[in-house]
Amino acid sequence: MAKEVVPNQERWAAAHMVDREFWRAAGRAGLLCISIPEEYGGGGATFAHEAVIAEEQARVGDDAWANMVHSTIVAHYINAFGTEEQKQRWLPGMASGDLVGAIAMTEPGTGSDLQSVRTRARRDGDHYVIDGAKTFISNGTHCDLLVVVARTGDDEGGKGLSLIVAETEGLEGFERGRVLDKIGQHGQDTRELFFSGMRVPAGNLLGTQGRGFAQLMQQLPQERLIIAVAGAAAATAAVRETIAYVKERGRSVR
Ligand SMILES: Cc1cc2nc3c(=O)[nH]c(=O)nc-3n(C[C@H](O)[C@H](O)[C@H](O)COP(=O)(O)OP(=O)(O)OC[C@H]3O[C@@H](n4cnc5c(N)ncnc54)[C@H](O)[C@@H]3O)c2cc1C
Known part of the structure; x- marks a missing residue:
């Protein structure tokens, strides 16, 4: 973190994204998908190891690299609900940094209330044809694999939702919109995404059609937990920095 992350902070903030090569360097260092089984290219470790990475990242004050979305969230949707073929196809690339993952739940009119997607x-x-708009999508610029939350049935509420993986390279009907200018996390590529007649192979469905809401409810606790881990670590780092700073200032005043 000290060597590869700290020196790049201002540049990443100005570019609204980390370098693509940084993802691959993180993969070579074994930091990506550390809690995914080794047979799929991961580190074979646990959530505790994901937590250590998030803590170390927060400790140096980085809020640009959205590894939590990639490793702790998206890779686990694939690991939990993917077929053997899907896991073999996508997870090794995610572990090496050749494929960056994102998840598209939020829409211009739907945030907390995911049942309104x-x-x-x-x-x-043999395809799904996807139409819609998403916003606030982390890794929106980098994403090669996008887990899309979409309505596949006529049922209202959570019942008709499914998770479908879009492989974005050269994908017709997939368009990236604005990179959002937020009050913080400037180095993150948080973005709008648009789908218009976007054709995705039916074989890219994750799990069972119509079970998307239940799948989200199963995975969201881990997402919330890693965000809390990073938040607590960032707060601790801020207190430590503040104490060091006021002691330094106090010395110069005396
Ligand atoms: C930096 C960043 C990165 C993000 N990355 C992603 C991503 O990768 N993928 C993705 O899908 N989304 C992402 N999001 C979106 C995020 O998940 C949403 O912002 C979140 O779900 C809240 O939705 P909203 O912003 O529409 O707020 P709303 O749902 O409109 O909520 C607004 C306010 O109302 C409150 N509220 C809502 N419903 C109720 C209720 N029933 N009772 C009481 N209070 C309520 C909320 O607590 C909040 O304070 C990201 C957001 C940010 C800021």
Whole structure:
């Protein structure tokens, strides 16, 4: 973190993204997908190891690298609900940093209330045709694999939702919108995404059609926990920095 993250803070903030090569360097260092089984290229470790990485990142004051979304969240959707073929296809690339993951739940009109998702995925032969708009998507610039929360049935509320993985490279109907200018986390590529007639192979469905809301409810606690871990670590780091600073200032005043 001290060598590869700290010196890049201002540059990443200005670019609204970390370097692509940084993802690969993190992969080589074994930091990506550390809690994913080794048979899929991961580190074979536990959530505790993800927590240590998040803490060390917060300790140096970095809020640019969205590894938590990639490793602790997206990779675990694939690991928990993917078929053997999907896991073999996607997880090793996520562990090396060749594939960056993102998850698209939030929409312009839907945040906390995920049961109101309006993005629609219509089955057409061997594909889903997806139309809709998402916003606030972390790793929106980098993402190669995007877990899309979409409505696949006519049921209202949570019942008709499914999770479908879009492989974004060269994907027709996939468009990146604005990078959002936030009050903090300037180095993060938090972005709007648009889908218009976006065709994704039906084989990219994660788990069972119509079970998306239950899948989200199963995974969101880990997402909330890692955000809390990073928040607590950032607060601790801020107190430590403040104490060091006021002691230094106090000395110069005396
Ligand atoms: C930096 C950043 C990165 C993000 N990354 C992602 C991402 O990668 N993928 C993704 O899908 N989303 C992402 N989000 C979006 C995030 O998940 C949403 O902001 C969050 O779900 C809240 O939704 P909202 O902003 O629409 O707020 P709202 O849902 O509109 O809520 C506004 C306020 O109302 C309160 N509120 C809402 N409902 C109720 C209720 N029933 N009772 C009482 N109070 C209520 C909320 O607590 C909040 O204070 C990101 C957001 C940020 C800021």
